[in-house]
Amino acid sequence: MEMTLSDGAPKPFQFEISLSVLNHLGRNLYRNFITVIAEAVSNSWDAEAKNVWIDVDKEGNTFSIKDDGLGMTAEDFQNKFLKIGYSKRKDGKKATEGGRPFIGAKGIGKLALLSCANRVSIYSRTAGTGYVGGVIDNAELDKAIKSDNTADQYPLEQPDFSRIKALQDGHEHGTIIVFDGMKEKLRNSPAHIRKMLAMSFKFSLHDKAFKIFVDGTEVSEADLADLAGATEFLWVVNGYTDSYVATLTKLKSAAVPKTTALGVRGFLATVEKPRHLKITGTEERATVDLVVNGRIREKNILRHIPTQRIVESYLYGQIHFDIMDREGTDPFTSSREGVVEDDLQFQALMDYLKRTLLPQIIDEWDKLRLDRNLEGDDENERKTKKERKARDLYSAAKDEFKLEDAAPNKDKVDGWLDDLQNDAQFNLQAYVDCFLSENLVRNYLVEKAIPLTAPAVKAATEWKQREVDNKAKANISFDIRRADHDLYYIDMDGLAIMAEGFKQGVGPSLWLDATSYKPARNAVGHTGLLSTTAQTHLNLTFQNIKARVRNLLAQP
Incomplete structure (x- = not known):
């Protein structure tokens, strides 16, 4: 049946939006409390605010966010704030009048504000005007949604202006949002909130015209002091710097510069131990995040290209790629907590990270760690697994010989320990072999x-007697060896004759190799420091011994 107007002309069809769309666009997309705060702070940034004040009342289960931005008139509140999908970027506008790049894009981020509290009250004023605003009561909104009402069938409540009496002092323009009845009990301490905002809003740390306060204390680099203090190595992409990077003064090596023709800037850093990535006082961990125009668009972008290399558990940083925020494209998900993976610019970034930057960092991190006598990347071919384990064992053992800082010979002993490292690493491997x-x-x-051969029995008898004599001198009555078999008193050249027979000068021989490596082997057994030539000789000879032992063991 055709719909007609009173004059008989056909009535045009039009969209009618149910309020249930709010659930799909906003209320069910945002689950993280910090994300909700970040959304409000982003709005303040776009509104040219210089300051944002966040006040938390855990006992009252409420909090407020106030800014000194441009504020809204009644028309602005109705036609911009309450207009879902309204974008500040219409007509290609990408920045505020003050030159700040807009963070908001879709016009639906404001719905995040509905996701964490039962009642959300908005108050706003422009310079020289009074407050306007309204209250969104989620219980009433649920009823309207259940009745399948349209937006024009749900008028907002008038706000109680006495509710913000304590917040109005000196507030000549800007917006105040009050959240009452948090859906989850407020567990976040002010210190926690500051730390998470410091991680989320890098621009608040290097744009000194924009400040965020939580319970009166400014969010600053100091909120990330624990992370900065534990940072070991730093890589800087295309000359990036900011006030947080400037606090990384305890690096164990000079920052490594990286350049690329791709329009990307940022930094990657590693901490001394994986546990240092945990942000103190929170359940969050520092990750490698994608930042576009000053706002984190996706945390932990390495999940798109996992390397399964150990360095990932030490790595954090920020990759700034502002070109992703470009006219005619929308590479961000509706929740604004992720990126559309098939975006061409994002794919170019991932390709650079996967094929160039990460492989370089993985290799360089391994070298830097080994230079500090610490565990590196076991999969790196710079050293064999056996060499790495020997190095790790020595590093752990030498700590037990280090003197206290106040000891007069500390520097000298530390020097001796460092000098012994390479020899110890070699001898440990040789002994195990x-x-x-x-x-x-x-x-x-x-x-x-x-x-046993007759010479082997004679040698075993002589070694046993020496052991008896030595035990008597030491006044020891217990057994030294677990097995008293004569074989355990015979060294490799004697064992080789019994295993292969006497083959002097007749083809490959385990006995010949054992005889050749015996002098160096005995030096290792007596904790001697081998010359470079002796080390090479022992390595080459043992390769032959290992091959012959394997062949021997493989015989049926």
């Missing part, structure tokens, strides 16, 4: 029931 090869051959001889 000797231990395994000799004991595996012993197990092989027992398994095959191969008897």
Whole structure:
């Protein structure tokens, strides 16, 4: 049936929006309390505010956000703030009159304000005018949604202006939003909120014309002092700097510059231990975040390109890529807490991170860590896994020999410990190689029931007697060795003869290799420091021994 007007002309069809759309666009998209605060702060930024004051009343389960921005007239409140989808960027406008890049884009972020409290009261005034505003009661809104009402069937309540009496002093223009009856009990301390805002709003730290206060204390670099103090290494992309980066004064190595033709800036940094990424007093962790025009658009962008390398558990930073906020495209999700992954600029950024920046950082981090005698990236080919474990073992052991800071010989002893590191690393590996090869051959001889040769029995008897004599001198009556078998008193050259037979000068021989490596092996066993030539000799000879032992063990 055709709809007609009173004069008989056809009545045009038109959209009719149910209030239930608010659930889909806003109330059910924003779950994080900090995200809600961040949305309000973003509105203040776009409104040219110089200051934002956040006051929390945990006992009353309420909080307020006040700014000194331009404020709104009644017309602005109705036709801009309450107009879902209204964008400040119409006609291609990308910045405020004061030159600030707009954060808001879709005109639906304001719905975040409805997601965390039962009642949200908005008060706003422009210079020289009184307050205008309204109250959104979520219980009443739920009723209207259940009745499938349209927007014009839900008038806002008039606000109680006495409610903001304590907030009006000196407030000549700007907006005040009061949240009553938090849906979840307010557990966030002011210090927690400051830390999270410091992480979320880098522009508030380097644009000194914009300040955020929580319970009277300004959000600043000091809120991230724990993270800054634990930061070990820093990489700076395309000369980026800000006031937080300037606080990274305890780096263990000079910042590493990175350049790229891609229009990206930012920094990546690593902490000394993974636990340092946890923001003190919160359940949040510092991550590598994407920032566009001063606002975090996605936390932890590395989730798009996981490397499964250990450095990821140490890494945080910010990648600023303002070109993503460009006319004619909308690369951000409706919740504004993520990015549309098929955006071409985002793909270019991910490609740069995956193929260039991260591989470089992974490799350089490993070297920087090893230079500090710390664990690095086990998968890096710079050192073998065995070399890394030997280094780690030495680093752990040497800490037990370090003197107290006040000790007169501390610097000298620290120097000795550093000088011994490379030798200790080599000797530890060599000892393990000797231990395994000799004991595996012993197990092989027992398994095959191969008897000891007469020279081996004689050597074992002599070593046993030496042990008895030494135990007597030390007044020791307990057994030193777990096994008293003669085999455990025979070294590799004697074991090799029993395992392979005497093959002097006849083809490959375990005995010849054992004889060749014995002098260096004995030096290692007696904690000697090997020359470079001796180390090379021992390494090469042991490669032969290892191959022969493996062949021996593989025999049926």
